[in-house]
Amino acid sequence: xxxxxxxxxxxxxxxxxxxxxxxxxxxxxxxxxxxxxxxxxxxxxxxxxxxxxxxxxxxxxxxxxxxxxxxxxxxxxxxxxxxxxxxxxxxxxxxxxxxxxxxxxxxxxxxxxxxxxxx
Amino acid sequence: xxxxxxxxxxxxxxxxxxxxxxxxxxxxxxxxxxxxxxxxxxxxxxxxxxxxxxxxxxxxxxxxxxxxxxxxxxxxxxxxxxxxxxxxxxxxxxxxxxxxxxxxxxxxxxxxxxxxxxxxxxxxxxxxxxxxxxxxxxxxx
Numbered sequence: 001x002x003x004x005x006x007x008x009x010x011x012x013x014x015x016x017x018x019x020x021x022x023x024x025x026x027x028x029x030x031x032x033x034x035x036x037x038x039x040x041x042x043x044x045x046x047x048x049x050x051x052x053x054x055x056x057x058x059x060x061x062x063x064x065x066x067x068x069x070x071x072x073x074x075x076x077x078x079x080x081x082x083x084x085x086x087x088x089x090x091x092x093x094x095x096x097x098x099x100x101x102x103x104x105x106x107x108x109x110x111x112x113x114x115x116x117x118x119x
Numbered sequence: 120x121x122x123x124x125x126x127x128x129x130x131x132x133x134x135x136x137x138x139x140x141x142x143x144x145x146x147x148x149x150x151x152x153x154x155x156x157x158x159x160x161x162x163x164x165x166x167x168x169x170x171x172x173x174x175x176x177x178x179x180x181x182x183x184x185x186x187x188x189x190x191x192x193x194x195x196x197x198x199x200x201x202x203x204x205x206x207x208x209x210x211x212x213x214x215x216x217x218x219x220x221x222x223x224x225x226x227x228x229x230x231x232x233x234x235x236x237x238x239x240x241x242x243x244x245x246x247x248x249x250x251x252x253x254x255x256x257x258x259x260x
Contacts (some may be wrong), residue, residue: 060162062169063234067227091162098237099230100219 007035010042016118017042017051018111021058036068040075049081052114055088061095073105082106084114124153127194134187136176143168143190150194156257163238164199164255170231171203171251179205179249198240199255209247 009020019042023031043049053069069085076083086108088096096102108114127150133139144165151161172188180186186206193200218229236242240256 060166062166062173063228063230064173066230070225070227091159095166095234099233100224104224 006038007031008038008042010038015050016115017046017049019051019053021055023057032062032064032068035065036071039068039072043076043079043081046081047079049076049079050118051076051081052084052086052111052118054086054111055092058092059089061092063099066095066099066101070101070104082118084108084117086111086114123196124150124155127153127192129190129192131190132187133172133176133190135184136173139176139188139190140169140172143172143192147192147194147199150192151199154194154196154199154257156199160199160255160257167235167238167253167255168201168203170235171201171253174231175203175205175207175251178210179207181207196257198257200252201254202250202252204250207249209249210244211248212244 007021007023009022011018011020019039021035039053043051073083084106087110088107093102093107096105096107106114106117108117129146129150131139131143133143147164147168148161151164156164172190175188176182180188183206188206189202189204191202212232215229215232216223216226218224218226218233223229235251235253238255239253241252241254243252244250245252
């Protein structure tokens with residue numbers, strides 16, 4: 001069952017935590033701090049979390065958002081977990097390439113493709 | 120034959136980040152649309168404006184609520200020009216470490232200026248570094 005929050009939806013599907021963004025529009029400076037807290041909370045009680053973040057609704061990311069995802073990635077890794085990102089719009093993905101953060105994150109075209117890489 | 124949209128110009132003193140950002144983004148988006156800018160251009164300009172204004176408040180003014188950010192924009196069907204000036208001491212953009220270098224890649228901050236440079240056609244920091252001028256050329260070569 002979905003756990004509604006103001007910015008993300010967190011669901012557990014066959015042992016994998018699926019995170020979707022509820023905001024139709026953007027992931028920007030005005031809400032990124034709250035999103036960061038919600039992301040960290042989503043794995044706070046988990047050991048070896050398997051997490052897939054679905055970007056279908058995200059149309060814009062600021063540098064603050066990249067920083068938030070990097071902190072989330074560190075948190076997941078610190079719990080011996082795995083984080084995957086998927087379904088990024090081309091312009092959002094382009095930002096990861098410009099910043100070379102596509103080398104840090106495991107990014108996939110679809111939920112199914114991301115799921116296949118989890119071990 | 121359609122009449123070209125008139126030159127858009129605005130000049131704002133922004134004294135609070137959230138309301139300032141919303142005001143500017145809404146006005147600029149409307150002006151860009153009126154002058155026929157495509158989605159890709161609007162995406163680029165929106166991102167650069169957000170980074171520049173946030174930097175002005177957070178890093179330039181150090182979130183000092185008594186300080187403001189001055190914003191000017193001029194938009195026509197050829198290009199969109201912006202000036203963002205904070206009330207801080209300025210900085211030397213050459214001193215910002217390259218966030219794409221291997222040693223810096225995992226540092227969570229420091230990508231705003233890089234994104235501005237990537238998405239805008241021309242970017243200039245005016246000494247002492249508290250004023251940013253940036254331009255987006257609609258018709259790129």
